[in-house]
Amino acid sequence: MTQQTETTPTVWLAKSAYDQLAAQLADMKGPQRQVVVAEISAARDEGDLKENGGYHAAREAQGRLEGEIQALEALLRTADTTEPADDGIVAAGKVVEYKYDGDDDDEVETFLLASIEMKPFYDGDVFSPQAPIGQALLGHKAGETVEFTGPTGRTIKVQVLRAERFQA
Incomplete structure:
Protein backbone atom coordinates (compact mmCIF):
# COMPACT_ATOMS: atom_id res chain seq x y z
CA MET A 1 0.00 0.00 0.00
CA THR A 81 -7.18 -2.12 4.80
CA THR A 82 -7.43 -0.13 8.03
CA GLU A 83 -10.03 -1.51 10.42
CA PRO A 84 -12.70 1.15 10.97
CA ALA A 85 -13.37 2.32 14.52
CA ASP A 86 -16.09 0.48 16.40
CA ASP A 87 -17.94 3.72 17.16
CA GLY A 88 -21.29 3.26 15.40
CA ILE A 89 -20.53 6.00 12.87
CA VAL A 90 -20.99 5.21 9.18
CA ALA A 91 -17.57 4.82 7.51
CA ALA A 92 -15.88 2.68 4.89
CA GLY A 93 -15.57 -0.89 6.10
CA LYS A 94 -18.86 -0.91 7.98
CA VAL A 95 -22.11 -2.76 7.48
CA VAL A 96 -24.89 -0.19 7.58
CA GLU A 97 -28.53 -0.84 8.42
CA TYR A 98 -31.06 1.79 7.43
CA LYS A 99 -34.68 2.25 6.53
CA TYR A 100 -36.42 4.66 4.24
CA ASP A 101 -38.02 7.46 6.24
CA GLY A 102 -41.79 7.44 5.95
CA ASP A 103 -41.81 3.88 4.62
CA ASP A 104 -44.97 2.22 5.98
CA ASP A 105 -43.56 -1.30 6.18
CA ASP A 106 -40.39 -0.27 8.11
CA GLU A 107 -38.32 -2.70 6.02
CA VAL A 108 -34.67 -2.61 7.09
CA GLU A 109 -32.06 -2.45 4.33
CA THR A 110 -28.40 -3.39 4.77
CA PHE A 111 -25.24 -2.74 2.78
CA LEU A 112 -21.48 -2.83 3.15
CA LEU A 113 -19.80 0.53 2.57
CA ALA A 114 -16.64 -0.42 0.70
CA SER A 115 -15.05 -0.89 -2.70
CA ILE A 116 -17.23 -2.86 -5.13
CA GLU A 117 -14.38 -5.38 -5.24
CA MET A 118 -15.62 -6.52 -1.80
CA LYS A 119 -18.77 -7.98 -3.43
CA PRO A 120 -17.39 -11.56 -3.59
CA PHE A 121 -16.57 -11.34 0.12
CA TYR A 122 -19.94 -10.05 1.36
CA ASP A 123 -23.33 -11.66 0.87
CA GLY A 124 -25.38 -8.54 0.25
CA ASP A 125 -25.29 -5.11 -1.34
CA VAL A 126 -21.99 -3.25 -1.51
CA PHE A 127 -21.98 0.51 -2.07
CA SER A 128 -18.89 2.64 -2.44
CA PRO A 129 -18.39 5.80 -0.39
CA GLN A 130 -18.72 7.65 -3.71
CA ALA A 131 -22.24 6.28 -4.35
CA PRO A 132 -25.05 8.74 -3.53
CA ILE A 133 -26.19 6.81 -0.45
CA GLY A 134 -22.59 6.19 0.64
CA GLN A 135 -21.71 9.89 0.41
CA ALA A 136 -24.88 10.90 2.22
CA LEU A 137 -24.50 8.51 5.15
CA LEU A 138 -20.76 8.93 5.76
CA GLY A 139 -20.16 10.32 9.23
CA HIS A 140 -23.73 9.77 10.47
CA LYS A 141 -24.77 7.47 13.31
CA ALA A 142 -27.76 5.47 14.48
CA GLY A 143 -30.93 7.50 14.90
CA GLU A 144 -29.96 10.20 12.43
CA THR A 145 -32.11 10.88 9.38
CA VAL A 146 -30.32 11.90 6.21
CA GLU A 147 -31.63 13.35 2.94
CA PHE A 148 -29.83 12.89 -0.37
CA THR A 149 -30.51 13.04 -4.07
CA GLY A 150 -30.83 9.59 -5.59
CA PRO A 151 -29.65 8.52 -9.04
CA THR A 152 -33.05 9.40 -10.51
CA GLY A 153 -32.85 12.95 -9.16
CA ARG A 154 -35.48 12.61 -6.49
CA THR A 155 -34.84 13.39 -2.82
CA ILE A 156 -34.57 10.33 -0.61
CA LYS A 157 -34.76 10.31 3.19
CA VAL A 158 -33.26 7.44 5.16
CA GLN A 159 -32.75 6.80 8.84
CA VAL A 160 -29.50 5.17 9.98
CA LEU A 161 -30.25 2.26 12.31
CA ARG A 162 -26.79 0.77 12.84
CA ALA A 163 -23.20 0.89 11.59
CA GLU A 164 -20.93 -1.97 12.60
CA ARG A 165 -17.47 -3.08 11.47
CA PHE A 166 -17.42 -5.63 8.68
CA GLN A 167 -16.41 -9.07 9.96
CA ALA A 168 -14.65 -11.19 7.36
Whole structure:
Protein backbone atom coordinates (compact mmCIF):
# COMPACT_ATOMS: atom_id res chain seq x y z
CA MET A 1 0.00 0.00 0.00
CA THR A 2 1.43 3.33 -1.04
CA GLN A 3 0.74 6.91 -0.10
CA GLN A 4 -2.18 8.34 -2.04
CA THR A 5 -2.21 11.51 -4.08
CA GLU A 6 -5.04 13.99 -3.79
CA THR A 7 -6.48 12.83 -7.11
CA THR A 8 -6.34 9.11 -6.35
CA PRO A 9 -9.26 8.01 -4.17
CA THR A 10 -8.60 5.17 -1.77
CA VAL A 11 -10.82 2.12 -1.70
CA TRP A 12 -11.54 0.12 1.42
CA LEU A 13 -10.86 -3.61 1.33
CA ALA A 14 -10.88 -6.10 4.19
CA LYS A 15 -7.36 -7.40 4.85
CA SER A 16 -8.47 -10.91 3.85
CA ALA A 17 -9.83 -9.60 0.53
CA TYR A 18 -6.63 -7.63 -0.07
CA ASP A 19 -4.54 -10.74 0.57
CA GLN A 20 -6.70 -12.87 -1.74
CA LEU A 21 -6.55 -10.27 -4.54
CA ALA A 22 -2.76 -9.94 -4.09
CA ALA A 23 -2.43 -13.73 -4.46
CA GLN A 24 -4.63 -13.59 -7.57
CA LEU A 25 -2.35 -10.86 -8.98
CA ALA A 26 0.75 -12.96 -8.31
CA ASP A 27 -0.86 -15.89 -10.14
CA MET A 28 -1.78 -13.66 -13.07
CA LYS A 29 1.76 -12.26 -13.30
CA GLY A 30 3.35 -15.68 -12.94
CA PRO A 31 1.68 -18.91 -14.12
CA GLN A 32 -1.16 -17.31 -16.12
CA ARG A 33 1.20 -14.97 -17.97
CA GLN A 34 3.57 -17.86 -18.73
CA VAL A 35 0.74 -19.92 -20.23
CA VAL A 36 -0.29 -17.07 -22.53
CA VAL A 37 3.32 -16.44 -23.62
CA ALA A 38 3.71 -20.15 -24.39
CA GLU A 39 0.48 -20.11 -26.45
CA ILE A 40 1.73 -17.11 -28.44
CA SER A 41 5.08 -18.80 -29.02
CA ALA A 42 3.46 -22.06 -30.14
CA ALA A 43 1.10 -20.22 -32.51
CA ARG A 44 3.98 -18.16 -33.91
CA ASP A 45 5.82 -21.40 -34.72
CA GLU A 46 2.89 -22.45 -36.93
CA GLY A 47 3.98 -20.02 -39.63
CA ASP A 48 2.25 -17.14 -41.38
CA LEU A 49 1.07 -14.76 -38.64
CA LYS A 50 -1.22 -12.83 -40.96
CA GLU A 51 -3.75 -15.67 -41.21
CA ASN A 52 -2.97 -17.45 -37.95
CA GLY A 53 -6.17 -17.44 -35.87
CA GLY A 54 -4.49 -19.13 -32.90
CA TYR A 55 -1.81 -16.47 -32.77
CA HIS A 56 -4.33 -13.62 -32.88
CA ALA A 57 -6.51 -15.29 -30.20
CA ALA A 58 -3.47 -15.75 -27.95
CA ARG A 59 -2.45 -12.10 -28.43
CA GLU A 60 -6.00 -10.98 -27.52
CA ALA A 61 -5.85 -13.18 -24.41
CA GLN A 62 -2.52 -11.58 -23.54
CA GLY A 63 -4.04 -8.10 -23.92
CA ARG A 64 -6.97 -8.98 -21.66
CA LEU A 65 -4.65 -10.49 -19.03
CA GLU A 66 -2.33 -7.47 -19.06
CA GLY A 67 -5.34 -5.15 -18.70
CA GLU A 68 -6.63 -7.16 -15.74
CA ILE A 69 -3.15 -7.09 -14.17
CA GLN A 70 -2.96 -3.31 -14.52
CA ALA A 71 -6.42 -2.84 -13.04
CA LEU A 72 -5.68 -5.12 -10.09
CA GLU A 73 -2.32 -3.42 -9.47
CA ALA A 74 -4.06 -0.02 -9.43
CA LEU A 75 -6.73 -1.31 -7.05
CA LEU A 76 -4.19 -2.76 -4.63
CA ARG A 77 -2.10 0.43 -4.82
CA THR A 78 -5.08 2.50 -3.68
CA ALA A 79 -6.43 0.00 -1.16
CA ASP A 80 -6.90 0.89 2.48
CA THR A 81 -7.18 -2.12 4.80
CA THR A 82 -7.43 -0.13 8.03
CA GLU A 83 -10.03 -1.51 10.42
CA PRO A 84 -12.70 1.15 10.97
CA ALA A 85 -13.37 2.32 14.52
CA ASP A 86 -16.09 0.48 16.40
CA ASP A 87 -17.94 3.72 17.16
CA GLY A 88 -21.29 3.26 15.40
CA ILE A 89 -20.53 6.00 12.87
CA VAL A 90 -20.99 5.21 9.18
CA ALA A 91 -17.57 4.82 7.51
CA ALA A 92 -15.88 2.68 4.89
CA GLY A 93 -15.57 -0.89 6.10
CA LYS A 94 -18.86 -0.91 7.98
CA VAL A 95 -22.11 -2.76 7.48
CA VAL A 96 -24.89 -0.19 7.58
CA GLU A 97 -28.53 -0.84 8.42
CA TYR A 98 -31.06 1.79 7.43
CA LYS A 99 -34.68 2.25 6.53
CA TYR A 100 -36.42 4.66 4.24
CA ASP A 101 -38.02 7.46 6.24
CA GLY A 102 -41.79 7.44 5.95
CA ASP A 103 -41.81 3.88 4.62
CA ASP A 104 -44.97 2.22 5.98
CA ASP A 105 -43.56 -1.30 6.18
CA ASP A 106 -40.39 -0.27 8.11
CA GLU A 107 -38.32 -2.70 6.02
CA VAL A 108 -34.67 -2.61 7.09
CA GLU A 109 -32.06 -2.45 4.33
CA THR A 110 -28.40 -3.39 4.77
CA PHE A 111 -25.24 -2.74 2.78
CA LEU A 112 -21.48 -2.83 3.15
CA LEU A 113 -19.80 0.53 2.57
CA ALA A 114 -16.64 -0.42 0.70
CA SER A 115 -15.05 -0.89 -2.70
CA ILE A 116 -17.23 -2.86 -5.13
CA GLU A 117 -14.38 -5.38 -5.24
CA MET A 118 -15.62 -6.52 -1.80
CA LYS A 119 -18.77 -7.98 -3.43
CA PRO A 120 -17.39 -11.56 -3.59
CA PHE A 121 -16.57 -11.34 0.12
CA TYR A 122 -19.94 -10.05 1.36
CA ASP A 123 -23.33 -11.66 0.87
CA GLY A 124 -25.38 -8.54 0.25
CA ASP A 125 -25.29 -5.11 -1.34
CA VAL A 126 -21.99 -3.25 -1.51
CA PHE A 127 -21.98 0.51 -2.07
CA SER A 128 -18.89 2.64 -2.44
CA PRO A 129 -18.39 5.80 -0.39
CA GLN A 130 -18.72 7.65 -3.71
CA ALA A 131 -22.24 6.28 -4.35
CA PRO A 132 -25.05 8.74 -3.53
CA ILE A 133 -26.19 6.81 -0.45
CA GLY A 134 -22.59 6.19 0.64
CA GLN A 135 -21.71 9.89 0.41
CA ALA A 136 -24.88 10.90 2.22
CA LEU A 137 -24.50 8.51 5.15
CA LEU A 138 -20.76 8.93 5.76
CA GLY A 139 -20.16 10.32 9.23
CA HIS A 140 -23.73 9.77 10.47
CA LYS A 141 -24.77 7.47 13.31
CA ALA A 142 -27.76 5.47 14.48
CA GLY A 143 -30.93 7.50 14.90
CA GLU A 144 -29.96 10.20 12.43
CA THR A 145 -32.11 10.88 9.38
CA VAL A 146 -30.32 11.90 6.21
CA GLU A 147 -31.63 13.35 2.94
CA PHE A 148 -29.83 12.89 -0.37
CA THR A 149 -30.51 13.04 -4.07
CA GLY A 150 -30.83 9.59 -5.59
CA PRO A 151 -29.65 8.52 -9.04
CA THR A 152 -33.05 9.40 -10.51
CA GLY A 153 -32.85 12.95 -9.16
CA ARG A 154 -35.48 12.61 -6.49
CA THR A 155 -34.84 13.39 -2.82
CA ILE A 156 -34.57 10.33 -0.61
CA LYS A 157 -34.76 10.31 3.19
CA VAL A 158 -33.26 7.44 5.16
CA GLN A 159 -32.75 6.80 8.84
CA VAL A 160 -29.50 5.17 9.98
CA LEU A 161 -30.25 2.26 12.31
CA ARG A 162 -26.79 0.77 12.84
CA ALA A 163 -23.20 0.89 11.59
CA GLU A 164 -20.93 -1.97 12.60
CA ARG A 165 -17.47 -3.08 11.47
CA PHE A 166 -17.42 -5.63 8.68
CA GLN A 167 -16.41 -9.07 9.96
CA ALA A 168 -14.65 -11.19 7.36
